[in-house]
Structure formats: C-alpha cells, structure tokens
Amino acid sequence: MNHKQLLALFLCLVIIASSRIISIKNEVITVKDVSSNLDKFKIENIKEKDEKKSINIFYPVTEYQSVNDEILKKIEVYKNKFESSPYVSDVKKLEISFSTYEYMDYISFKFNVISNTGITHDLNEVFTVVYKNDEIIDIENLMSKDNNVLNILYNECYEKLKNNELINKYSNEEWLAKGLEKKEENYKNFVLTPNSFVVIFNEYTVAPYVAGTFEVEIEYDKLATIVD
Secondary structure: OOHHHHHHHHHHHHHHOOOOEEEEEOOEEEEEOOOOOHHHEEEEEEEEEOOOEEEEEEEEEEOOHHHHHHHHHHHHHHHHHHHHOOOOOOOEEEEEEEEEEEEOOEEEEEEEEEEEOOOOOOEEEEEEEEEEOOEEOOHHHHHHHOOOHHHHHHHHHHHHHOOOHHHHHHOOHHHHHHHOOOOHHHHOOEEEOOOOEEEEEOOOOOOOHHHOOEEEEEOHHHHOOOOO
16 A cells, blocks of 8 residues: 555545544445534434334433433424324335534534425424533523623525525525524524534424525624623
8 A cells, every 4th residue: 555545545544533423324324423522422213113103213312411401392292293194105204313422522413304204305303402411501501691692693594595595595684583582492402512502493483495504603702692
C-alpha cells in the first residue's frame, strides 16, 4: 500500500469517527459513529412485528433516570398514537431512530419518526430531548433563564425563513406567521450542535408537507443569556 492509499484510508477512518447517526433502512441498522460521549449511554431497541403492524424503535439509555424517563415518555406518545390508529394497509409501520449532538456539557438527541398506517404517504416527524448533566433542557427551561427567549427565537427564525426558497415556493406569509407564532409549542424542538443552536420545525408547521422539515441555525452569541 503506497503513501497516497494510506493517507486516503486514514481520512476515511477520521470521517467515520467524527459523527454518529443511527438509522433504519429496510430493517438494517446502520450505526455511524457517535459523539465522544458515547460511553455515557447505550442503545435499546423495541421491535414488534405481526401481520398487522411493524414497530422498530431505537433509543438511547443514559446514566440519568430523569433523561431516560423523558425519552420513554415521548416515545410512548408516538407508539400509543400509532397503535390506536385504524388499520388500513396490510401492515402499518412505525420506525424511530435518533442522532446525537454534543456542545460543551449539553447532549442533544434528535429522534426521527417515520409512520404509515396506509391512509396516505409516510409521515415524518422530529422530536428532541436535550440535557445537561441530569437536567432536562426544554423550552420552559430556556424561558426560565430569559423570558425574552421566544422573541429571540422568533426574530432569528423569521429572518432566516422569510427568504427561504422552499418557503417562497410552497408556503405563504400567513402560514409562516402561524408556524412561528411566539408559543412554546412552536419552538419545543431544538438541538445544540457543536456549531449552532438549531430549531426544528416539523412538516406542516411553517409550510405544507411537500416542503418538508425546516432546521434553522442560530449562532450561540445570539443566545448568550440562555446557553452557557
């Protein structure tokens, strides 16, 4: 193996070790590294399959019971909603995978939910769980640090979405305004990545389904009062 081949191999290993996403594709689980804090949690799987439904859920188990309870509580909401929905197709499915991000002492999990009951196309949703040590960091927690946080998030998201190509193509000012309304519900999904605070808007929130999910990156210096 020559010098160039060795260098290429080394770069590939670095890329593989730099980020981690856990995903489900045709029941094959792909694990691309995690963060440097992977030793702080393990991965559990809920798998159920019969002639009517297929459930495949992957979730992290951390060292903190409060965080684990929050994760399972949110998963249970989607699982119960799915199981109580009418059976239309031959087999309805629910798949939940997750990715993880790390910023200082903050650990963020972004859960990707894919469901289909045969009524329409796959529905894609995102929910998040963020923690720092044993403390859950949600929108209420951020508001307790600065009661102006909804104004900050609104202003930043509006400025970055108003000229978005997909928003201009598929949405309108009324839809965008409703999705960005200064309510906790609209800003409940966020993660802290190494580079920015990211607010996630699910399908149908700021634009119709065809436009997909929107992620708005906000620089940390804009949120100095709530992220330390």
